[in-house]
Amino acid sequence: MSDWAPKLVALDIDGTLLAWVDGQTEEYETITAPVYDAVHRVLDAGAHVVLASGRSPHGMTRIADLLDLPRDGSDRLWVVASNGAVVFRYPPMEVVHEETFDAAPAVAAVLEHHPNALVAVEEREVGGYRVNRVFPEGEISGEQIITEVDDIVGEPVSRVIIRDPEATAQDFVELGARLGLHGTDYVVGWTAWLDLSPVGVSKASGLEHVCAQLGLTAADVLAIGDGRNDIEMLTWAGRGVAMGQAVDEVKAAADFVTDPVVEHGAAVEISRWFPPAGA
Template sequence: MSATESTTARPGEAAWQPKLVALDIDGTLLRWIEGTGTTSEALSDKVRDAVRRAYDAGAHVVLSSGRSAHSMTGIADLLGIPDEGAERLWIVASNGAVVLRYPPTDVVHEETFDARAAVEKILERRPNVLVAVENRGVGYRMNRPFPEGELGGGENMIATVQEMVAEPVSRVIIRDPDATPEDFLALGRDLGLHGIDYVVGYTAWLDLTPVGVSKASGLAYVCDQLDLEPADVLAIGDGRNDVEMLEWAGRGVAMGNAPEVVQEVADAVTAHVADDGAALELSRWF
């Protein structure tokens, strides 16, 4: 899909309105800072107001990101949801491996895997990469410091790779500031990382997750709890880690800044994040 649809209803369903809105964060709600692998932590008024309209209309707003749980709750606070005394939000973190309720933070579902063999393979090919695993609720454990701001807030601790992957984990981050995304796409293909899934980000950033786990699987878990179907879901995202989510949702919308491979699987493409594309799409329905 290469252009934004102008309709305010899905074909054949003139009265359709999303019952669940799944929103990626970086590059979708928040704008990338040029030349870095980080985003501004400031929401535009248009985006905040559009998300709030969806929430006030009764839609379940679900933040769905590759971020760790502790770096997502602050985004809910910026959006001003949920209302005091209202039902807690559902949040899908770590590319679907962790599902939580907020506030307070309560992890209700987690998928883990044995990452040792995959990490060993990667280190054989790229011994100088940065490696991190989530220290849930606290921050990250890493073999060396990552570029400033890339892992978000929290308390980060230095540890050996062997210590980090000695027990099953929900996600492993591989980062090489001197490489390109294309380098990492080739690395994943060449290594044949069997038994796990991986996704490459905008920079040379590789996320390893349990096989079959994605934002789509995390959202499916949420829908099961809410007695909803994929057809009830509007999902908006911009990254390669959003592909499964956009394919799974009743309406999957790619941001205008998304790579071509992401736009191709979407039902529609909205405007660039710098032009508040998420707000434009939400305004079609709420």
């Protein structure tokens, strides 16, 4: 790949741009100087930067602001949210593509095994979520509106979060495999956190939509991520890079493993292709 250079850099947020910590609050959302500078070197070179996260849209615009994206005079930023189910431009936020599905059967199946689990669906109008019970502090952003589960998933949605603070990530991995969760795709987070999405929807499918609008292909993309919800993106991209702290199955899907987030691994990888002046 000596003559290859990315034309688009797709960046996960939590665990890639930000160092996720237990009991996190919004104060943890800090972009380090090496990461900030690396992102802007991508733009200086005329390449595109796209944020791609499992976060809902309102949880991603803050990160764009911290990165000063887009820059003054530049086109609006492309953002892939909700694990690919929502693609929007910013600012102002304009949803340009959205995939929805009937989540009720899958949610019911999970709750049979985890009846005390928390359920959330984005409520975009208020910049928050409809939830069956309040989530632990720092785990989801914005207002939480208490709602019955039947009403939360009573109409098509783009993504459902199911969280059981009393279970483990491995519990959810095994449950997903056992249930099959027909009619939906799912991904397990670092904890007992399950994201349900429409079949075939992932960060890769969302980025495919962005590339089509920009006249690019997967071969033009450098993608960096650390979670199970990054696996499709890492295998799809021309170069997929896992963060150093990622679990083994994410590392196995990647072309390369960079340093951990606490050692600015995203900046290390970006600098390979967009080095600092004088380097």
